[in-house]
Amino acid sequence: MQNFEFHNPTRIVFGTETIGKLNTLLPASARVLILYGGASAKANGTLDEVKAALGDRHVQEFSGIEPNPTFETLMRAVELVRQEKLGYLLAVGGGSVIDGTKFVAAAVPFDGDPWSILEKHGRNITTALPFGSVLTLPATGSEMNNGGVVTKRAIHAKLAFSSTHTFPQFSILDPTKTYTLPPRQIANGVVDAFVHIVEQYLTYPVQAKVQDRFAEGLLQSLIETGPEALANPQDYATRANLMWIATLALNGLIGAGVPQDWSTHMIGHELTALHGIDHARTLAIVLPASLHVRRDTKHAKLLQYAERVWQIHEGSEDERIDQAIEKTRAFFERMGIATRLPDYELGAEAIDTVIAQLEAHGMTQLGEHRDVTPATSRHILEAAL
Amino acid sequence: MQNFEFHNPTRIVFGTETIGKLNTLLPASARVLILYGGASAKANGTLDEVKAALGDRHVQEFSGIEPNPTFETLMRAVELVRQEKLGYLLAVGGGSVIDGTKFVAAAVPFDGDPWSILEKHGRNITTALPFGSVLTLPATGSEMNNGGVVTKRAIHAKLAFSSTHTFPQFSILDPTKTYTLPPRQIANGVVDAFVHIVEQYLTYPVQAKVQDRFAEGLLQSLIETGPEALANPQDYATRANLMWIATLALNGLIGAGVPQDWSTHMIGHELTALHGIDHARTLAIVLPASLHVRRDTKHAKLLQYAERVWQIHEGSEDERIDQAIEKTRAFFERMGIATRLPDYELGAEAIDTVIAQLEAHGMTQLGEHRDVTPATSRHILEAAL
Numbered sequence: 203m204q205n206f207e208f209h210n211p212t213r214i215v216f217g218t219e220t221i222g223k224l225n226t227l228l229p230a231s232a233r234v235l236i237l238y239g240g241a242s243a244k245a246n247g248t249l250d251e252v253k254a255a256l257g258d259r260h261v262q263e264f265s266g267i268e269p270n271p272t273f274e275t276l277m278r279a280v281e282l283v284r285q286e287k288l289g290y291l292l293a294v295g296g297g298s299v300i301d302g303t304k305f306v307a308a309a310v311p312f313d314g315d316p317w318s319i320l321e322k323h324g325r326n327i328t329t330a331l332p333f334g335s336v337l338t339l340p341a342t343g344s345e346m347n348n349g350g351v352v353t354k355r356a357i358h359a360k361l362a363f364s365s366t367h368t369f370p371q372f373s374i375l376d377p378t379k380t381y382t383l384p385p386r387q388i389a390n391g392v393v394d395a396f397v398h399i400v401e402q403y404l405t406y407p408v409q410a411k412v413q414d415r416f417a418e419g420l421l422q423s424l425i426e427t428g429p430e431a432l433a434n435p436q437d438y439a440t441r442a443n444l445m446w447i448a449t450l451a452l453n454g455l456i457g458a459g460v461p462q463d464w465s466t467h468m469i470g471h472e473l474t475a476l477h478g479i480d481h482a483r484t485l486a487i488v489l490p491a492s493l494h495v496r497r498d499t500k501h502a503k504l505l506q507y508a509e510r511v512w513q514i515h516e517g518s519e520d521e522r523i524d525q526a527i528e529k530t531r532a533f534f535e536r537m538g539i540a541t542r543l544p545d546y547e548l549g550a551e552a553i554d555t556v557i558a559q560l561e562a563h564g565m566t567q568l569g570e571h572r573d574v575t576p577a578t579s580r581h582i583l584e585a586a587l
Numbered sequence: 588m589q590n591f592e593f594h595n596p597t598r599i600v601f602g603t604e605t606i607g608k609l610n611t612l613l614p615a616s617a618r619v620l621i622l623y624g625g626a627s628a629k630a631n632g633t634l635d636e637v638k639a640a641l642g643d644r645h646v647q648e649f650s651g652i653e654p655n656p657t658f659e660t661l662m663r664a665v666e667l668v669r670q671e672k673l674g675y676l677l678a679v680g681g682g683s684v685i686d687g688t689k690f691v692a693a694a695v696p697f698d699g700d701p702w703s704i705l706e707k708h709g710r711n712i713t714t715a716l717p718f719g720s721v722l723t724l725p726a727t728g729s730e731m732n733n734g735g736v737v738t739k740r741a742i743h744a745k746l747a748f749s750s751t752h753t754f755p756q757f758s759i760l761d762p763t764k765t766y767t768l769p770p771r772q773i774a775n776g777v778v779d780a781f782v783h784i785v786e787q788y789l790t791y792p793v794q795a796k797v798q799d800r801f802a803e804g805l806l807q808s809l810i811e812t813g814p815e816a817l818a819n820p821q822d823y824a825t826r827a828n829l830m831w832i833a834t835l836a837l838n839g840l841i842g843a844g845v846p847q848d849w850s851t852h853m854i855g856h857e858l859t860a861l862h863g864i865d866h867a868r869t870l871a872i873v874l875p876a877s878l879h880v881r882r883d884t885k886h887a888k889l890l891q892y893a894e895r896v897w898q899i900h901e902g903s904e905d906e907r908i909d910q911a912i913e914k915t916r917a918f919f920e921r922m923g924i925a926t927r928l929p930d931y932e933l934g935a936e937a938i939d940t941v942i943a944q945l946e947a948h949g950m951t952q953l954g955e956h957r958d959v960t961p962a963t964s965r966h967i968l969e970a971a972l
Binding site for chain 1 (some may be wrong): 796
């Protein structure tokens with residue numbers, strides 16, 4: 203096991219009828235900005251419920267935070283907060299809204315051009331406004347971590363940041379608020395959480411028994427829960443499990459003390475920034491191809507993954523690894539998510555630009571061994587054709 | 588899944604050469620009291636290392652905190668802190684020292700008789716001194732939770748308390764500091780952690796997939812790690828796994844959203860208070876007997892435990908449950924811990940007094956169904972003969 207620090211101060215309030223607790227979770231005197239995405243938070247009543255719970259507090263709203271939230275949009279929220287002297291941010295939505303809220307929280311008191319927060323991946327954040335979240339979409343884990351991803355539309359750049367100052371103070375997780383989500387968003391969420399776990403698990407062994415068992419338990423639970431969540435949208439236990447799995451997939455716990463990969467995310471980010479493909483779908487394209495290309499350096503963990511997650515016990519080592527990769531791909535496809543570039547109308551001609559963008563963003567030594575060079579990324583994308 | 592809140596702000600600093608980080612973890616101006624147990628913290632050099640890391644701070648020491656820390660001893664520490672106007676407590680030791688430190692932290696600013704903190708199980712704590720810990724014994728999980736147990740010697744009472752105010756601010760977990768522990772303490776720690784997990788897992792199903800998988804993963808890891816830790820005291824990976832397992836066994840995570848039992852602990856506490864038997868050993872006596880007596884209300888979970896933790900797939904349901912209970916008992920015995928009352932020179936004549944003490948302490952409706960009455964506790968103790 204590697205040395206690590208683990209510190210996650212976010213309070214999770216989980217279950218039905220929990221939005222009313224906002225009244226005790228926010229300071230009574232808070233001047234609040236509610237940040238959300240589009241019409242769905244309004245249509246499903248969550249926004250009204252949130253406002254009712256906030257009682258007499260001064261509350262303003264900022265809507266229109268996109269999937270893959272943009273710097274351009276978020277800077278308008280920053281201006282509003284500064285102008286109106288608001289002091290507490292409340293994200294109501296999924297990972298994009300929460301990621302965007304984290305950026306706003308850090309950008310408001312930031313001295314200088316806030317884009318540099320992204321360029322320095324958050325290392326230059328020294329303070330942030332307090333904020334909480336009401337989660338409506340299980341997927342990214344942003345509700346219980348300190349990271350975010352923001353896209354600058356003008357330059358097709360999608361960059362990640364994190365800071366000890368950008369943990370939500372609390373997150374409310376009410377599984378019933380996910381009942382009305384479209385199947386596409388549920389499927390995306392399942393795949394996103396799956397790949398988050400794999401990025402922290404499927405590297406090389408460091409004798410970290412619990413981290414491995416926890417990751418495997420999350421994957422097994424997700425493999426059971428994903429299809430159920432599509433089939434029975436209003437089954438409480440299914441949605442509750444999905445929500446808690448997605449949160450634990452990226453709250454720092456399973457990644458503490460182990461090597462981490464994240465190359466699938468970095469390559470996927472470029473596909474989203476260039477072609478607007480949903481984040482989770484880019485991961486579904488890249489991961490199976492990446493496991494195939496990198497099967498030698500991931501050999502031991504791929505065998506463990508095959509055995510413990512997919513119960514594959516027969517065949518040669520290579521055959522078991524092939525089966526595990528194919529089962530991974532089949533799971534994504536079963537969730538309704540295609541796993542090859544041509545399914546998104548991209549062919550070999552698209553690869554050069556992705557590689558150029560990876561190089562432009564300094565993504566030239568990715569993965570747990572820093573050996574995913576642009577040449578390796580090219581092999582991975584070719585294997586995804 | 589049941590509704591829950593999860594909030595655990597303790598910072599974990601895990602690994603080799605981590606004690607030096609104390610200098611940044613404590614405020615520079617802190618007036619510190621180091622609390623510890625006996626000679627071992629001194630002999631193995633940990634105490635000197637801690638003092639060196641604290642640099643120029645005003646530091647005093649309080650030694651002599653017993654296993655099963657006593658109210659009588661801890662109140663002397665409370666007096667010292669008040670008299671010397673110390674402001675930061677640092678526990679150096681295992682669960683007893685950390686539990687005791689939590690009590691001191693709450694008792695120093697407490698208005699009234701501090702014994703009432705125990706009588707009210709901590710519900711009357713409104714503030715506490717800040718404190719951290721340097722863990723030297725993996726076992727109780729106290730390093731990453733807000734609970735403690737204190738014994739009042741004068742009346743043979745061992746009572747538990749918890750409060751949102753009594754989380755350690757940080758805990759340093761250096762596995763190398765456990766290399767010199769006697770085998771008896773390692774064995775106790777393994778059994779203690781095992782039973783912590785079981786108290787939160789082996790109840791009845793509430794469709795909490797992740798909590799179940801995490802608990803099973805911890806139990807499987809502990810079953811592998813326990814005997815290794817006895818056989819190879821200086822194997823870093825083994826001690827690291829044991830330390831992290833024991834912490835995660837009782838940091839609130841696996842118990843969030845699920846029913847909990849804790850009757851084994853409550854019955855065990857009386858055996859310790861009356862007869863001085865090591866805490867873990869009382870659990871090893873009570874648990875197998877309790878699972879046997881309560882096999883009907885725990886039926887579904889016992890079958891799951893048999894299958895997933897012990898890989899028992901053959902035989903009738905009753906046979907599988909019998910096998911799982913016997914494997915549990917055999918694991919404790921393999922760790923060198925006897926599992927029946929006569930092994931501790933106690934016979935049927937001892938049972939009446941234990942039952943009387945349970946009644947005196949209001950422990951008359953224990954367990955996840957509140958159905959462990961004094962009559963059931965008697966059956967359990969009889970089954971442990």
